[in-house]
Every structure is written in structure tokens, then in C-alpha cells.
Amino acid sequence: MAMNQGSDALEQALESVSNDWRSTHAPAAVADDQLWLRLNARRSRSVTTTRLAMAASFLVAVVSVLLIALPETKTEPLTLRSVSIPTGVPSSGGLRTPGRLIAPTIPNTPRRAGDVFAPDETRENDDSMETDDVV
């Protein structure tokens, strides 16, 4: 009996506390202008972040394209345009491959018996010939 009375009293107290609890409302400060200012600030910040992210990804794309394209545009003038290919070079059959020039070997000059070509002389000959041809 006493147990039931205690239980009833508890239930009544719980009911009273619940009613009191539910009668509480959020103060105006929760949803005042400050909240909407904070929300707007957050929103504009996120819009700015999105725009910055888009600009950054666009820049990355442009730089990537440039990086891919640049080596090709550099290679071409270096190999084919800036190196003037001597014409009429007496050669022993120097081979030209795209992008690579193989220097001709020492010209075949008639050798006579007893001629000695020291290695240094050979290089000199080679250089002088090249200079001549460029003109």
C-alpha cells in the first residue's frame, strides 16, 4: 500500500515536472537577428569558398594543360628549328632522325700512303668544316 502511494506520488511529481518542463520556451535570443546574421555570414562564406574552390580547380586545369603542352613546344624549336642543318655537307652518311641530328663523321679525304692523322687534327678539321658550313 505504502509502495503504491510512493509510486503514485512519484508519478504525480513526474507529471508536474513534465508540465513545468514543457511550459518553457526558448528565449528570443535563440532566433534573434544575431542568428540570421550568423547564418548569412556562414552562407556567404560558403559561397565564397565554393567560388574560390572553382577558381582554384580552373587554375589547376590550365596549369596542367600548359605543363603537358609546354615540353612539346620547347622541343620542336630546339631540335628542328634552332639547329640549322648544314646542306651539302660532305658526309659519310650522317643520319638524321626526327628531333635528333647525328653529326656527320670525318669527311673521307683521300689518303695517301704515309699520311698520319693525329686525333687532335681530326677534331680541328671537323670544327673548321662546321664553321664554314654555317656561313
Next chain:
Amino acid sequence: MSTDQLDDRALVRAFQRGDQLALQQLVIRHQDRLFRLARGWLADESMAADATQEVFVRSLNGLTRFRFGAEPFTWFYQTLRNVCRELNRAKPVAESFEQIDPAPGPESRTIATDHMARLRNLVDALPERQREVVYLRIFEGMDVSATARAMRCRAGTVKALLSQARTRLKAQWQ
């Protein structure tokens, strides 16, 4: 259809489509309940108001990515729990909100008020999960399934926690 006639999910969808009035409606709809629950977890009313406002500020990003795996209120409530934990960690408090002196108060205080104050103290002294279920199921009057969704547990767990809480309160009440 005006926004106040839409349910929470429809409001979140409207917000995700860019309707700012939908967020306002969600704020109006949930601010009282969230504030009351925040008051239960925090030390004072101004902190509870700050926590409630912080939930809505966080909702701007959170609800944008909301995937409807749960009810929007569950998202609000779980965010509120996180905010309250953060605030309690930052500023630990010895007493919870409105810990009213259980001793007899001024003459104007009625017996009923004393009983309420005593009971609030007993509830505030419950283990966290039992206290949570009392707040949601008894004080807020949410049904078992809604309480379970908010607490992210099963309905059976809610019932068990509630039974444990009642047993404990009864033992201390007498």
C-alpha cells in the same frame, strides 16, 4: 503549400533546393524543444540559448548534405548533444541547471514545488542514458519510437532504460 504545413523532411528538401524560409520554419518548429533539452544538459540558460543557436548555425552545412538516413530532428538532437558536450568540456560545471535546493525553501514555495525540485535533482543525478530517456520520453512526451530514433537506439533499449530510471527514482523517492 506554405512551409508551416510541410513535415520536417519536406522542409529539409525545400532548404536543399535553396528555400531559406524552410530553414526558418525548422528553427521555429524545434527551437523550444532543443532549448529545453539544452537546459537539461548545460549549466545555465544563456549557455543553453547559445547551444541551441549553434545547432541552427551548424544546420546550414549539415542539412545541405543531409541524406535522410534519419529524421531531421534526430540530426538536430545529436548535434545538440555534441554542442553541449563541447561546452561542458570547455567549461565544466559542478552543478547542472536549476539544481534546486531540496531543503524546504521560502514560505511562498508550495509543497508541490518542493517535490518538483527534489525530483529534478533526482533525475539530474541519473546515469546519462537514463536521464536522456527521461528527458525525451517523459518530460518531452515523445513516443518510444521517436525517442529511440532521437537516441539512435532500439525501442527495447528505450523501454529498458526507462524502467531502470523509474526503479531508481522510486527507490530514492521514498
